[in-house]
Amino acid sequence: MKIRQVAWEDADAMRLRARQRAEIAVRYGTEDSEPGVAPSAADVAVFLLAHDPDGVAVGCGGLRDLGAGVGEVKRMYVEPDRRGSHAATLILRALEDWARSQGWTRLRLETGDRQPDAVRFYTRSGYERIPNFGAYAGVESSLCFERLL
Template sequence: MVRIVKTDASQSDFKKLVALLDGDLAERDGEDHSFYDQFNKLHLIKYALVAYEKDLPVACGAIKEFEPEVMEIKRMYVTPKKRGEGIATKVLSALENWARELGYQKCVLETGKRQPEAIALYTKNGYQIIPNYGQYAGIENSVCFEKYVSV
């Protein structure tokens, strides 16, 4: 049974999972990693989730305001042994619900073309590809998505 806990970026289990995520991304992104890393600073994140299974942290995700009425999904990660069990969808859904509770209308996100699992996750969960936004405009390796979450 997966238990999802609301927290913030200062929580130790969230930080540990993000360190694992950053290691995975550094390997996948290669020379491009430092470009992406500059947009993922934890001090900017107020809303984070950690998923636990048997009191072990197995996944995380976060949201931060992108613009009024729009939250950006950040720092999605599931530990390798727990992938394929639907945990990422549960975390993503919880983030969308949290954004809605906070009064936001839409979620946007960026992922890399070298992360086919992430692209499949977002597509499966109703996200639509949009033109690359903000700092990702013109970045060949980036894929940006959006989903309206308001009722």
Template sequence: MQISLESPAQPDVVALIDALDAYQKPLYPPESHHGIDVAALSAPNVLFAVARDGQGRAVGCGAIVVGTEFGELKRMFVRPESRGQGIAAQLLGFLENEAKARGCLTFMLETGPSQPEAIAFYARSGYEHRGPFGGYGPDPFSVFMEKPAA
């Protein structure tokens, strides 16, 4: 498997993002969807990584929006058929290292309570629960977590 920073504006990567949206949209009301689109993922302050299998297929993606106070993890997704191989952990580690190299000292994320596997994964990866951050407000459909850069 290969993980690298890539443009999100590629057909196979857009298909990953579409698969993530198809999974998440039925779980939460529209006002509780906080995903960002391909244009926002292409901004200069966004680190967007793609995991590709041995045949070059995009099997996972994720991003960190690097801000002045923290980096926000966005759009983490691994195709269901590729899960259980440690891809998410490698992708997360890659993104965190890239963000740290750019001076990011804290990582934040927002996910939802209907995704207990994601919450457990982030907890195993060192993220702890916290209150809303940035432009988020309290939302019963949001779980907020943070991790200091090591």
């Protein structure tokens, strides 16, 4: 797997984000399950893609700058047939490395109560459950996590 930084508007990034949103819509039964402000080119500091040995983009993830040395993981996704390939781990570690290079000291994220696979992945990756923050405060279906860098 090769990880590379791309623009938010990159065609593969847009394709993978659309697939991520479609999967979330199926799990939650709604097109708009985003409790907070959806990420955009204006507020995502970095966006990464994972490419397989054939150069096919199979996963993605980005970071939103929350200020005060804190970032938020956004739009983590790996194609279903590529899960278990370590693509998600490589993306997340590359995001953490990028955050450290910017002087950030922690990363936060939100996932939902219908995503036990995501909860397992983030917990295995060293993220610990925290009280819901920001737009997720008071949202019962949101589960928030944080990792000190």
